Amino acid sequence: MDGPLVQVSGLKKSYGSIPALRGADLEVRAGERYGLIGPDGAGKTTLLRILCGLVVSDGGEVRVLGHDPVTETHKIKDGIGYMPQRFSLYPDLTVAENLRFFADLYRVPAAQRESRTARLLEFSRLGPFRDRRAGALSGGMKQKLALSCTLVHTPQLLILDEPTTGVDPVSRGEFWDILDELKAEEGVTQLVTTPYMDEASRCDRVQLMYQGSSLAEGSPAEVAASFPGRLVRVYTADPYAAAGSLKRTGKFQSVQLFGDRIHVVVEPAQAAVPGVMAIVAQIRQILEQAAIPFTDLHEARPDLEDIFVQRIGEITND
Amino acid sequence: MSAIKAENLTRRFGKFTAVDAISFEVEQGEVFGFLGANGAGKTTAIRMLTGLLMPSGGDAWVAGRSVRANPRAIKQVIGYMSQRFSLYEELRVEENLDFFAGAYNLDRETSRRRKEEILEQFGLEGVRRRFTRSLPLGWKQRLALGSALLHHPRILFLDEPTGGVDPLARRTFWDTIHDLAAGGATVFVTTHYMDEAEYCHRISIMNKGEIVALGSPLELKRQYGKDTIQEVFVQLIKSTG
Numbered sequence: 001m002d003g004p005l006v007q008v009s010g011l012k013k014s015y016g017s018i019p020a021l022r023g024a025d026l027e028v029r030a031g032e033r034y035g036l037i038g039p040d041g042a043g044k045t046t047l048l049r050i051l052c053g054l055v056v057s058d059g060g061e062v063r064v065l066g067h068d069p070v071t072e073t074h075k076i077k078d079g080i081g082y083m084p085q086r087f088s089l090y091p092d093l094t095v096a097e098n099l100r101f102f103a104d105l106y107r108v109p110a111a112q113r114e115s116r117t118a119r120l121l122e123f124s125r126l127g128p129f130r131d132r133r134a135g136a137l138s139g140g141m142k143q144k145l146a147l148s149c150t151l152v153h154t155p156q157l158l159i160l161d162e163p164t165t166g167v168d169p170v171s172r173g174e175f176w177d178i179l180d181e182l183k184a185e186e187g188v189t190q191l192v193t194t195p196y197m198d199e200a201s202r203c204d205r206v207q208l209m210y211q212g213s214s215l216a217e218g219s220p221a222e223v224a225a226s227f228p229g230r231l232v233r234v235y236t237a238d239p240y241a242a243a244g245s246l247k248r249t250g251k252f253q254s255v256q257l258f259g260d261r262i263h264v265v266v267e268p269a270q271a272a273v274p275g276v277m278a279i280v281a282q283i284r285q286i287l288e289q290a291a292i293p294f295t296d297l298h299e300a301r302p303d304l305e306d307i308f309v310q311r312i313g314e315i316t317n318d
Numbered sequence: 319m320s321a322i323k324a325e326n327l328t329r330r331f332g333k334f335t336a337v338d339a340i341s342f343e344v345e346q347g348e349v350f351g352f353l354g355a356n357g358a359g360k361t362t363a364i365r366m367l368t369g370l371l372m373p374s375g376g377d378a379w380v381a382g383r384s385v386r387a388n389p390r391a392i393k394q395v396i397g398y399m400s401q402r403f404s405l406y407e408e409l410r411v412e413e414n415l416d417f418f419a420g421a422y423n424l425d426r427e428t429s430r431r432r433k434e435e436i437l438e439q440f441g442l443e444g445v446r447r448r449f450t451r452s453l454p455l456g457w458k459q460r461l462a463l464g465s466a467l468l469h470h471p472r473i474l475f476l477d478e479p480t481g482g483v484d485p486l487a488r489r490t491f492w493d494t495i496h497d498l499a500a501g502g503a504t505v506f507v508t509t510h511y512m513d514e515a516e517y518c519h520r521i522s523i524m525n526k527g528e529i530v531a532l533g534s535p536l537e538l539k540r541q542y543g544k545d546t547i548q549e550v551f552v553q554l555i556k557s558t559g
Contacts (some may be wrong), residue, residue: 140355196511
């Protein structure tokens with residue numbers, strides 16, 4: 001179809017007295033991968049459920065593939081594939097039987113069934129395991145099978161709710177390689193939520209949600225560039241001790257841990273070059289005095305995780 | 319005495335060896351990251367260490383108590399937070415704490431005092447009357463950790479405590495872990511977030527039932543010539559099949 005596959009404006013939904021969405025907006029264009037990020041309770045899952053027609057909103061506009069997901073569910077069902085956080089595979093069925101079951105459910109024509117199944121087993125690298133029971137697959141392989149079942153009817157729009165939670169780093173990388181192939185080779189539009197900011201960086205556009213509406217939207221680079229102020233980064237073998245000594249001085253607006261890196265935020269007011277140089281010198285002095293070894297102390301470009309921690313941290317500390 | 323010591327700890331299910339003779343020691347006050355691929359045997363190992371599953375071979379000692387000889391005695395000295403937080407969704411926040419205080423046999427006065435301390439420590443006072451099912455995931459996670467701490471355990475087992483948790487809530491959670499360790503508690507934790515692996519004093523990486531690497535994050539990065547634990551992990555898992 002022409003135009004955006006998903007159009008949402010001013011969407012509202014409350015559960016009892018608790019608002020989940022307070023005027024959410026979203027537009028997903030054909031062929032793109034769109035990521036929703038935000039803290040727990042931001043409304044991401046509720047939004048996806050409304051798009052699939054599983055939850056009825058309290059107000060606002062929703063169009064999925066040009067249709068109303070509640071009154072015209074039958075018109076969008078064939079066009080979307082939805083993988084919820086806990087996808088129900090049949091543990092007693094084999095990989096191939098699960099695929100066949102979902103093909104039946106979606107009434108995939110017999111003529112297409114075999115080639116589609118073969119294609120999905122190839123995509124997911126599950127071919128060698130086609131006769132293994134789903135219950136005996138590892139966590140990463142279960143997610144790949146769930147994805148394959150979601151794709152069995154060749155949907156235009158794939159909706160994924162935290163598909164890699166609980167998946168190890170190797171399988172997680174493989175899962176995202178599959179999403180890349182799907183996008184490049186089949187042009188499947190993808191809408192995904194994730195708590196992993198490295199995954200969010202692999203989206204064409206992202207939206208940072210908080211308490212049911214949007215805080216920021218754009219390409220990962222655009223959203224990261226909206227970072228207020230600048231950033232100094234230092235690598236250390238003892239991140240907790242280093243962050244502790246930097247925080248204790250009270251001289252910095254924000255000191256955040258990123259694995260073996262520490263990010264120190266330079267406020268917008270100080271963000272001119274001399275301000276940044278002064279912060280670098282202060283950090284050097286503090287760490288040297290505390291005898292904490294460090295390397296690579298320099299200014300760095302903020303990424304999505306910096307924005308997340310900064311924006312959400314600011315709001316929740318107020 | 320080590321807080322945790324495993325010697326050739328093994329578990330077989332029929333012909334399948336889930337945990338294959340693993341050995342390691344964890345010191346009191348240490349934050350030990352127990353990493354591995356999906357299906358590597360981490361959860362099986364934790365179930366043995368917490369006295370929930372009898373080993374097929376070898377033994378482990380937790381606070382000096384053998385998991386073979388005395389699995390029940392272990393439960394009194396440890397706190398355990400499982401992958402799917404074992405909270406009662408239909409109970410209110412404070413009722414969950416009351417329930418776990420009862421399960422740990424705390425007397426009435428201690429239960430009341432510890433409940434208030436935990437509510438305050440984890441910022442849950444404002445939601446004490448809320449039903450647990452209505453809480454966002456990050457709050458449930460804090461309640462689950464609080465419930466595991468009611469009886470002042472000296473050794474904590476945390477199985478993927480931050481799975482699906484957002485970047486800010488994960489940082490707050492790790493600050494708490496380090497506060498607990500600074501207070502002398504031993505923390506044995508699994509995670510799939512490789513940045514969190516850097517926050518551990520030492521880590522082990524498990525694949526196919528065996529520990530394939532063990533050391534401080536810095537030692538492992540040097541040993542494998544990598545910049546990040548993520549890269550070390552990927553290389554080890556791919557090279558060991």
